[in-house]
Amino acid sequence: LGYTNLCIAQQTELPYIKHKDGRHCLMVDGKPFLMLGAQCNNSSAWPDTLPEVWSAMEQLKVNTLEIPIYWEQFEPQKGQFDYSVIDTIITQAREHNVRVVLLWFATWKNGSNHYMPGWMKQQPEKYPNMINKEGQEIDSPSPHAEATLNEDVRAFSAFMKHLKEFDKQHTVIMVQVQNEPGAWGSVRDYSKDAQKIFDKPVPKEVLKAVGKNPKSNKNWKEVFGNDADEFFQVWHVAQYIGKIAEAGKDIYPLPLYVNAAIRNPINPGPPYYQVGGPNDNVFELWKAAAPAVDVLAPDIYFSDTETYLKAMELYARGDNPLFVPETFWHDDFPKFFYSALGYGAIGYAPFGLDNTRIRINKKGEVMTAKEMYEPTAINFELFAPMASEIARLNFDGKIQTAVQLVPVDPTADRGNAVDRVNYITDKTLHLKSWDADVAFGTFSRLSRSEFQPQHPDGRFLIAELSENQFLVCGYHCRVMFKPSEKNKNSNWQYLTVEEGHYENGVFKVERILNGDQTDWGLNFDSPKVLRVTLYTR
Numbered sequence: 001l002g003y004t005n006l007c008i009a010q011q012t013e014l015p016y017i018k019h020k021d022g023r024h025c026l027m028v029d030g031k032p033f034l035m036l037g038a039q040c041n042n043s044s045a046w047p048d049t050l051p052e053v054w055s056a057m058e059q060l061k062v063n064t065l066e067i068p069i070y071w072e073q074f075e076p077q078k079g080q081f082d083y084s085v086i087d088t089i090i091t092q093a094r095e096h097n098v099r100v101v102l103l104w105f106a107t108w109k110n111g112s113n114h115y116m117p118g119w120m121k122q123q124p125e126k127y128p129n130m131i132n133k134e135g136q137e138i139d140s141p142s143p144h145a146e147a148t149l150n151e152d153v154r155a156f157s158a159f160m161k162h163l164k165e166f167d168k169q170h171t172v173i174m175v176q177v178q179n180e181p182g183a184w185g186s187v188r189d190y191s192k193d194a195q196k197i198f199d200k201p202v203p204k205e206v207l208k209a210v211g212k213n214p215k216s217n218k219n220w221k222e223v224f225g226n227d228a229d230e231f232f233q234v235w236h237v238a239q240y241i242g243k244i245a246e247a248g249k250d251i252y253p254l255p256l257y258v259n260a261a262i263r264n265p266i267n268p269g270p271p272y273y274q275v276g277g278p279n280d281n282v283f284e285l286w287k288a289a290a291p292a293v294d295v296l297a298p299d300i301y302f303s304d305t306e307t308y309l310k311a312m313e314l315y316a317r318g319d320n321p322l323f324v325p326e327t328f329w330h331d332d333f334p335k336f337f338y339s340a341l342g343y344g345a346i347g348y349a350p351f352g353l354d355n356t357r358i359r360i361n362k363k364g365e366v367m368t369a370k371e372m373y374e375p376t377a378i379n380f381e382l383f384a385p386m387a388s389e390i391a392r393l394n395f396d397g398k399i400q401t402a403v404q405l406v407p408v409d410p411t412a413d414r415g416n417a418v419d420r421v422n423y424i425t426d427k428t429l430h431l432k433s434w435d436a437d438v439a440f441g442t443f444s445r446l447s448r449s450e451f452q453p454q455h456p457d458g459r460f461l462i463a464e465l466s467e468n469q470f471l472v473c474g475y476h477c478r479v480m481f482k483p484s485e486k487n488k489n490s491n492w493q494y495l496t497v498e499e500g501h502y503e504n505g506v507f508k509v510e511r512i513l514n515g516d517q518t519d520w521g522l523n524f525d526s527p528k529v530l531r532v533t534l535y536t537r
């Protein structure tokens with residue numbers, strides 16, 4: 001292959017997810033890709049509304065937009081597909097130099113059938129909802145409805161076929177199949193038909209998936225006891241979506257994912273949460289029932305820090321890359337973008353950001369665009385030029401992160417302004433030959449300064465470029481290095497602390513920091529990227 005041919009080959013290479021030693025990497029155009037994403041509001045994917053989406057994306061500094069495709073718009077009459085909105089989104093995304101994740105809002109949207117075309121909604125006997133224990137219909141489609149499944153498979157196949165033909169340059173890098181599938185309000189379908197299946201022996205594949213004897217002839221209740229209703233529902237939703245995903249993938253093998261309205265990962269309680277989606281307790285069922293789905297992804301809407309971080313931990317697995325397709329964007333939540341990277345995330349996207357919607361701040365005023373977008377943009381602006389390098393370093397297992405968990409009380413903890421041994425440390429990260437002592441907030445000399453940021457929003461990332469060289473970035477924090485335990489008595493120094501940025505894969509040095517900018521630790525009162533080289537003497 002000549003150079004030009006190689007470039008073309010790489011450019012046309014399909015996006016896919018690579019795996020190595022239990023780590024994962026999304027590849028786009030043949031290169032590691034980190035999705036710096038945002039999701040627009042549910043009703044914003046219309047040509048007349050898209051300007052309000054793009055203006056927000058520009059301010060957010062995203063490289064990826066998550067945006068829905070509505071079944072009711074796509075197939076207004078049975079078998080008549082309208083590709084115009086998809087084409088408009090893709091064409092405009094290219095103009096804005098942004099990649100796209102399309103969200104297939106079809107059988108399930110937040111557990112309901114609200115995005116089914118009208119011609120289906122008007123035939124509820126043919127495309128039924130679930131029946132609860134009391135015999136009443138609930139607002140959620142039945143995963144046992146063969147006719148509904150067939151329509152969805154047919155429509156999704158047409159959608160993927162069109163993407164394959166229209167999007168030769170792979171502007172669309174992933175597809176979300178359904179949105180938060182499963183049901184609120186009833187653990188499973190208690191209709192007569194569903195009950196018949198429930199009373200039958202559990203299928204072999206289910207027993208195998210959960211490590212039970214596949215020769216057993218017992219029914220769901222006998223095998224799973226109190227979990228029977230939940231696992232039954234999960235298996236059928238996962239199988240249903242697995243079939244849709246498989247049909248789409250056969251036509252056009254883009255990476256596919258399914259998002260969950262997750263249960264509380266620490267205190268789940270009884271299944272009053274949405275049942276059916278890829279929750280942390282049913283990964284095995286989902287992986288077995290829907291092998292064409294590449295990623296099971298958590299929508300994280302917990303305000304409690306411990307709970308929030310636990311959700312990420314549970315979805316970052318050897319058999320599953322962490323991808324956070326929806327989360328909060330306000331206050332200090334964007335710091336968790338760093339935590340996601342610490343778990344090897346392939347992408348992260350706050351939800352509900354575009355200019356179609358007015359929000360009110362804590363003072364009761366209409367939020368400015370800056371208030372809405374800056375918390376996210378602070379991260380993405382810094383990471384955009386080096387997104388590919390970060391994805392590659394993560395794939396190689398070189399990244400560690402830390403975030404501020406509690407507010408700083410400067411009056412209680414000013415620290416000592418001159419003590420270079422007993423300085424304040426909130427978190428120590430251990431590298432091969434060095435320790436990085438991280439403290440959050442803002443600093444003056446070695447002590448914390450009197451005034452601290454309104455929210456505990458400190459964040460820190462370190463990547464080992466080599467044994468003695470690190471890429472370091474953060475916001476509202478400080479790092480101090482010291483030789484690790486095994487070298488603890490050696491004298492050390494910075495060889496260089498270079499401030500700069502990546503440009504086409506090369507670190508461009510803007511200036512070398514020294515003197516007051518290094519003698520009191522490396523301070524990130526504003527977001528920046530440093531390349532730090534250390535030596536012992």
Ligand code: N0T
Pocket residue numbers: 042110179180261299301326351352
């Ligand atoms: C999300 C979004 C959108 C505090 C809600 C979250 C999006 C969907 N659902 O704005 O509708 O399309 O995926 C559900 C969270 C429920 C738990 C709330 C507890």
